[in-house]
Amino acid sequence: MITVTGAEKLLFLRVGEEQSAQEKFFGYLQWTREGLGKFTFAIVLWVTHQLMINLIKKAPDFWSWRNGVFRFFSHAKNVISAREVEAIRFGLINTELENFNSDNDYFLPIEDLQRLIQQIEQQSEIKDAKLASLYTTLANIYKQRLNRGEAQDYQQELDLAIKYTYKALELQKELRLEENIATRLNNLAYLYESQGRYSEAEPLYIQALALWRQLLADEHLDVATCLNNLAGLYESQGRYGEAEPLYIQALALWRQLLGNEHPSVATSLNNLALLYYSQGRYSEAEPLYIQALDICEQQLGVNHPNTVTVRENLVDLRDRLPPA
Structure with a gap:
């Protein structure tokens, strides 16, 4: 038996090339099928659902030779849906993905999402709020994948969530988008906390809380959320005396506002x-x-x-x- 793995890591985007790595792979399967048929043992391809759909379209003759399809379900996945990138549709103009279908659940391999952002970065003549929005959306996608248990490499995607949150934060500081800065500070603190990097998370929560209070006054849901997050951080460290008044303040605010x-x-x-x-x-x-x-x-x-x-x-x- 020949077992073929790793096809899901082949890049989907062309990014200036005549064919993507995936398209080349499907082409090899289609045009070498006669040679492959001479093997006296089975060839087993492990593919994701998205790869299987593309294989049917781009290597139909090879697909017609199959003896069976066996499905295994896993919560982890290497693709993201079109709905998850809907917020950055504006950033896909003049790319090969600008006319995508929002109902596509297997829109883009997660590895290609980084390449897409890099392509947009290279095309952007100036740094603006749209680029910051791209970074934010990408960071949120990784964060949500972690929360839903979909990440195939947890540490790698956690690091990427931190990387793009930080990129968004730095650009928003440069553009003086203060309310967005507070949100990014809070999100970055949350990601550091999830790694046990408490000493790095604490000052970020404190900065976010101070900024929200400055911008929104004390009576706002974002203030309550940040109070709760900072209290949770202190509780994780056994700093119960510091956590208690923050939890009480957050509770009072939520009751008042909601x-x-x-x-x-x-x-x-x-x-x-x-x-x-x-x-x-x-x-x-x-x-x-x-x-x-x-x-x-x-x-x-x-x-x-x-x-x-x-x-x-x-x-x-x-x-x-x-x-x-």
Whole structure:
């Protein structure tokens, strides 16, 4: 048996070439099929769904010789959907992808996304807000892939999320886009925190919080989010005394801005309860879990993942309480 792997790493974009690496591969399969047919053993190609669709189109004779197609499902994937790049459609003008179909779930291999950005960078005569938006979208795509468990190489895509968040941040500073700067600072801090790089994350959260307060005053959802994120960072480091007032401020803001029954209020209640639980302050944590569970059941339903999480937290807490 001959096993062929790695085809998903072949580049999809031409970027000035007559044929892309993928197209050359399909051409070899199509025009050497007679020679391949002389092998006395099986040839097994491992391909993604997107590659299979292109193979059917570009190497139809080779495809017609198949003896079988076996499908294996994995949450990790190397392609992104057209919907994920819809926000940067403006950046695809004058590229080979400018007229794409937004319903294509297998639009672009993730490796080619970087090459596309590099191509746009080279074509951009001046650095402007559109280029910053490109960097932001690319960073968000990597971040979302990490959160959804789709990254095939977690560390590599985490590093790329940081790289493009930083690029967006530096350009937005240059262009004095202050509100966008605060968002990028917060996102970069989150990515550093996910790597355990707490000393690098902390000053970024603090800068983002100060900037949002300056731009938006204290009564804004972004301020509440950053307070919550900074509190979570302190909690991860065991700095409970510094985390508690920030969680309390975030909870008060969400209640003020969203009302007492909003799911974000439930999340905030759960976060504060977890902090108290970590300190052994069970009697203070229990009523917060109860409030959070009541909101989740009413607003999200009894089987929603958030509801299940809060319920499990409450059960775990009650197992630790002394008998009444």
